[in-house]
Amino acid sequence: MSNHNSLPPRSPLSSTPPTSGLQAKSGLVPTNNVTTSEGITVRARIDPTLTVADVVRQLCVNLKIKGMPSDYALRDENHELVTNDNLRKKIKARLDLKLVNSPNKEGREIAEKLRVRDQKTMRLTLYTLQRYIRENEFASGFINYDGVTQLVDIIFTSLGNTLAYALTAMQNLMELDHGWASLDEAFIFRVVQVLSSPHSLINVCRPATAILKKLVEADPSNAPGPQAGSSKNGPAIVPGSIYRYGFTMVFEQMRKEKSLLETIVNRLGSADTAMAQHSMMLINSLLSHASDARWEEFIAEMERFSLRKAVVRLMSQHTVEELTSCILDFQANMLRVTYRKKSTLVDLDAQLSHAADLNYIWEHSKLIEESDEKGQQLKWRKLGFDTEDIEFEFNDVGVLGLECLKRFVERDPDFSKVVLEQLSRPVERRCPIAKASNEVVELLSEHWAIFAPGYSTSTTFQPLFLDFYKVHALATNFFIRMWSESGAATGDFIRVVALVRSQVKVALRNENVRAWHEVERDFLECEYRAVRDRQMKELEQEDDLLSKIPVRNLRAKIFKESYEFVRQQRIQCLLQGAWFVIALPGNAPQPRDSRRPSKPWRFVRLDNSTKYLHYVDSAVKFPVRSGLEDLPDRIEIAAVSEIATGTCAPPPNVLRDHDDLPPTTPLAPSPLSFSLLSIHEEQGSLADLIAPDQSRWADWTDGLNMLRKDGGHVASKETAGFVQALTEIGLKIKLLDLSGEMVEIPSGLTAGPPPPNTDFFFSELI
Template sequence: MSNHNSLPPRSPLSTTPPNNGSQAKSGLVPTNNVTTSDGLTVRARIDPTLTVADVVKQLCVNLKIKGSPSDFALRDENHELVTNDNLRKKIKAKLNLKLVNAPHKEGREIAEKLQVRDQKTMRLTLHSLQKYIRENEFAQEFINYDGVTQLVDIIFTSQGNTLAYALAAMQNLMELDYGWAFLDDAFIFRVVQVLSSPSSLINVCRPATAILKKLVEADPANAPGPQAGSSKSGPAIVPGSVYRYGFTAVFEQMRKEKSLLETVVSRLGSADTAMAQYSMMLINSLVSHASDLRWEEFIAEMERLNIRKAVVRLMSQHTMEDLTSCILDFQANMLRVTYRKKTTPIDLEAQPSHAADLKSIWAHSRLMEEVDEKGQQLKWRKLGFDTEDIEIEFNDVGVLGLECLKRFVERDPDFSKVILEQLSRPAERRCPIAKASNEVVELLSEHWAIFAPGYSTSTTFQPFFLEFYKVHALATEFLSTNVERQRGCVWRFYSSSRSVALRSENVRAWHEVEHDLLECEYRAVRDRQMKELELEDDLLSKVPVRNLRAKIYKESFEFVRQQRIQCLLQGAWFVIALPSNSPLPRDSTRRPNKPWRFVRLDNGLKYLHYVDSAVKFPVRSGLEDLPDRIEIAAISEIATGTCAPPPNVLRDHNDLPPTSPLAPSPLSFSLLGVHEQGSLADLIAPDPSRWADWTDGLNMLRRDGGHVASKETAGFVQALTEIGLKIKLLDLSGERVEIPSGLTAGPPPSNLDFFFSDLM
C-alpha cells in the first residue's frame, strides 16, 4: 500500500482524507474505507499485490491496535471474508472494509457464547453464526470448541425465531463435508417433529426442510472419491464421514411421525414460494434416493397423499422460475417411478398386495369362475386376457399394468355391466378389456418415453403424464366403446387417437382431452389411422423392436450427457448479464468495465471456476487463470431466460444478436442458490448450442436434478435413438428376417445331462 502523503514505501494507509490535489495525483489508484471494531474509519490505498496477512499486519501497526495481527481479518460491507483470491477485486471495486476478528478467533468466541446461553444475546450470536459457519477456518475452530454440540442442544430446547436461527446455522454448516457426522437419530427425529408441526413458523420450516434433504443425500453411495470399502451390500461407511445417513436413516424417523409427509405435501401450496420450493426439493430427494427396502411403502404413501395432483396444481399456480426446475425434476423422478413399476413383475406369492389387487379386480367384475369345454379354469379370460396365467399376462407391463387395471375397474361403477355386455357379444366383436388395458399402458409408456430409468428429455411441464392413471382409464374406456367397430389391432387404432388427444399437454385443459377421447367421431380417428398405416411400418410396433428402442434411447441419452459435461470441462466465454427486472444504470449507455466471464468446470465436477475480464483472451488449460469459483452443490436451480445483456456489449460484438437492454435474452440463464442467496451468476451464452450445452450439462450434474432444459438436447437424444434403431433394423429387415411379437419357452429338459456349448 502507499500513503496519500509521505509514509514509507508499501505503507498500508493514510489516516486523513486526501485533499483534491492528492486525489488528482493519485490518478486511478482506488481508495478503500477501513472501519475498526472501535468505530474508527480511515481511508487506505491498498497495494493489490500484497497478501491479506500483510495488509492486516500493516493496519494493526499503523492504527496501533493491540494484539497479534493473526487474530484479525478483513471483511467487506456484506460480511464476506477478504481472501488473497478476492482482495484485488474488492480493492478495485472500492468496497468499504472492516477490520474484525479473524475467523478462528470468531469461531472460538461464538462457541463460548453459546455455552453461556444468555437469552439476550443468543439470537444475535446465532445470527452471526449463520453468516460465518460456511467458512472453513471459522467452522474448524467452532467445531473444535464443541460449538456444534451446543448448537444441537439449542435446537432441542428452543422455539420460535431462536430455533429458526439455530436451524439456519445448522443448514449452513451442513454445506461443509465435515463437522456433523455425529448427528444421531434423536436429532433427525427432532427435525422431523419440528417440520411436521402445522404451527411451526415458515422461517423454522425452511431450514428444517433443507436439513432433512441434506441428510437424505448424505448417503455412503454419494461420498466423493472411490468407495474402497464397498461391497455387494452397498458402499461402506467411512469412519468420521458425514456420508453415513441417506434415505433409510431419515425415513425410519419419518415413519414415527405419520403426519410429516402429509404436511410437506400440503406446503407445496404455500403462499411462500421459498417454502414451496424447499418442500418440492425434499420430495425430489426422497423419491430419487428411496431404498429398495422401503421404496414401495414410500411411493404408496406419496400416491395416497395425491402428490401428483398437488404438483399439477403447482404447475398452473407458480409464478417464479425457482419452481420450474423443481417441477421438471419431479417429472423426471416420476418417470423413473413409472419405469420401475412397469419393470417390476407380478409375484403373487412374495407380494400379498399383488394378490389383493387381483382379488379386488375380480370382485368388481361380479363374475363367477367357471370351467371351459376342455375342463380348464375359466376366470381371467372372461376379463379379456389370453390365458389364465396372470403373472405372464402382466409380464410386459408389470405392477404398473396391474395398478392401472385396478384403478380403471374401481373408477367405473358400471364395470360389471360393461364386462357382461362384452361377454354377450360374439367373440370376434368383443373388446378384451384387460388386454386392452395393458396395451394402453404400453402406448402411454411409448408416448412419454418411459424406456429406461435415465433422465427425462421433456423440456416442458407434462401435467397429463402426472395424471397417468386417469389418462389410462379414459383411453381404455375409449377402446371399450370403439374397438368392436375397429375389428383390428388395438395398438394401431389407439395410436391414431392418442397423438390427437395428448398433443401440447403443457397448454391444454383436461376437459379437452376428455372430449377428444370420449366424444370424438369414430370416422375421424379411422381416417387418421388409415393415413398413418400408409407411412408406418408394421415392424416398429412389435414388442422386441420397442424394447430395442428403449435400450438405444438409454445409450443415446448417456452419450449426450457425457458430451454436455465435456463442454463444461472445456469451458466457455459468457456475457455477464443483468437481471431483467432490475432498473437500468444511471448512465444506460455506459459499457461495463468487465462484461465477459470465462467459466470452466473442474475435473472433480464440484466447482465452476471463472474469471471476469474486459475483453476475451486465450485461457490456458487448467484453473490457474480462473481465481474465483462457485460450488456445484450450492446451485439449487438453473433458471433460463431470466436476464438481459448489459448496455453496449452485444452491439459491439458479433457473438450475439442485439437485444433491448430491458428484454430478457433467450440465451440467458441464472445459477440460483437457495432462496436467501439469490442468484450466484447471471450469464448469456454466445449461441443456442452453447446455451443448451451448459443449461443441460449443469442440470445433469446436480444430485437432485435430471431434467433437460433445451429442445436441442432432447432432439439429439431422439434423433440418435431413431438413427440407431434404423441401423439395427437394417441388419434384420435387409435379410427379410421375421421378428416375432413374442417368444414361448419350450418344455424343460428331462434330466441334467446337458451343457451349453460355446458359439464360435
C-alpha cells in the same frame, strides 16, 4: 489528497489517520477506509500484490493493535471475508474494510457465547453464526470448540425466530463436507417434528426442509473418492465421514410422524414460493434416493396424499417460473418411478399387495370361477387374458399394468356390466378387456418414452403424464369402444391397437397447454370412421415394423445410449469452458445511463472434479489457457438450487457490437440468458449470464442440470432433439441389418412352459 503521517512512499501499505472534508482525487492509487473494532478509521493504500496476512500484520503494527496479527482478519462492508483471491478486487473497488477477529477466533468466541446461553444476545449470536459458518476457518474454530453440540441443544430447546436462526446456521454448516457427522437419529427426529407441525413458522420450515434434504443425500454411496470398504448392504461408512445418513435413516424417523409427508405435500400449495420450492426439492431428493427396502411403502404414501395432483396444481400457479426446474426434476423422478413399476414383476407369493389388487379386480367383476370344456380353470380368461397364468400375463407391464387395471376398475362403477356385456357375445367377438388394458399401458409408455430409468427428455410440463392412471382409463375405454364400433374379432387385436395408438398421439399432443376437457372429448367423442381414415393416412407414411414389441425394446436400449452420449457431450462442453456476457438480473434496477460496463465478459469452466465452476471477468475476450490458472473465482455446483432460463437482460452497449450475439431490447430478458440460483434465498442468483448462441445455451443449461444430484432433466428442445435424432438413426441402422438379411420380426414372442424338473442341459450349437 493530503497525506498526513503516511508511511514512506515505497511501503506496500500506507495509512493516514481520520481526516475531515478531504476526498481522494481521481487517478490516484486506490484508497480504502479501514475501521478497527475500537471504531478507529484510517485511510490506507494497500499494495494488491501483498497477501492478506501481510496486510493485516502491517495494519496491526501501524495502528499498535495488541495481540498476535494471526488473531485478526479483514472483512468488507458486507461482512465478506477478504482473502488472497478477492483482495485485488476489493482494493480496486475501494470498498470500506474492517479489521476484525480472525474467523478461527470468531468461531471459538461464538461457540463460547452459545454455551453461556445469554437470552439477550442469543439471536444476534445465531444471526452472526449463520452468516459466517460457511467459512472453513470460522467453522473449524466453531467445530473444534464444541460449537455443534451447543447448536444442536439450542435447536432442541428453542422456538420461533431463535429456532429459525439456529436451523439456518445448521443448514449453512451442512454445506461443508465435514463437521456434522455427530448428528444422530434424535436430531433428525427433532427436525421431523418441527417440520410436521402445522404451527411452525415459514422461516423455520425452510431450513428444516433443507436439512432433511441434505441428510437424505448424505448417503455412503454418494461419498467422493474410493470407499473404505463395502458390505452386502452397500458401501461401508467411513469413520468421521458426513456420508453416514441417507434415505433409510431419514425415512425411519419420518415414519414416526404420520402427518409429515402429508404436510410436505400440502406445503406445495404455500403462497410462499421459497417454501414450495424447498418442499419440492425435498420430495425430489426422497424420490431419487429411496432405498429398495422402503421404496414401495414410500411411493404408496406419496400416492395416498395425492402428490401428483398437488404438482399439477403447482404447474398452473403464477409463481411457477421459480419452480420450473423443480417440477421438471419431479417429472424425471416420476418417470423413474413409472419405469420401475413397469419393470417390477407381479409376484403373488412375495407381495401381498399384488394378491390384494387382483382379488379387488376379480370381486368387482362379479364373475364366478368356472371350468372350461377341458376341465381347466376358467377365471382370468373371462376378463380378457390369454391364459390363467396371471403373473405371466403381466410380464411386459409389471406392477404398473396391475395398478392401472385396478384403477380402471375403481373408476368405472359399471365395470361388471361391461364385462358381462362382452361375455354375452360370441367368443371371437369379445373384447379382451384386461389384455387391452395392458396394451394401453404399453402405448402410453411408448408415447411418454418410459424406456429406461433416469432418462427424461421432456422440456415442458406434462400434467397428463402425472395423471397416468386417468389417461389410461380414458384410452382403455376408447379401445373397448373402437372394438365394438369396428366389429372387431379376435384376429383384429393388432388393428385396434393401431387405432388407439393413433388417437393417443392426437389426444395427448401439446399436453402442457391443452385443457383436460379437450383430452376427454378426443377420447370420448371421436368416431371410429374418423380415426380409421386418419390412421390409414398415417400408415402410408409409417412403417408397421416400428410398432412391433422387439423393435420397441430395441428403441428403448438405443434411447438410453443416445441420452448418455449427449449427456457426456454436454459435460465436456462445460469442461472446455466458454465466454458469456454478464447479464443484468431480472430484478435489477434500470441503469441511469447507458455506459458500457467495465467488465462485461465472463469466461466459465467446470473443473475436472465437476464440483466447481471457475471463472474470470474481463473487459475483452482473451485466449484462456487450459487448466484453472486464469480463472481466480469459482462457484460451487452444490450451492446451485436451480438453473433458471430467460431471466435476465443484457447490459447496455455490449451486444450490439458483436454479430455473434442476437439483438435484444435493453432490459428485456434475453432468450439466451440463464441464472444460477442459490440454495439460499437471501443470496439470490450466483451468476446471470447470456450465451453467445442457441447451441452454447443448450450445452450449458442442460449440462448444468445433468450435473445436479436431484436433477437429470433436459431444459432445451435442442438437446431433446439430439437424443431423439440419435435414437432414430441408431434404430434405422440396426433395422437395416435385419431387413437386409430378410429376417422376419415377430410381433411378440411367447415363452413355452417351464421344464417340469431340473434334469436337463443346454446343448452346444455347432
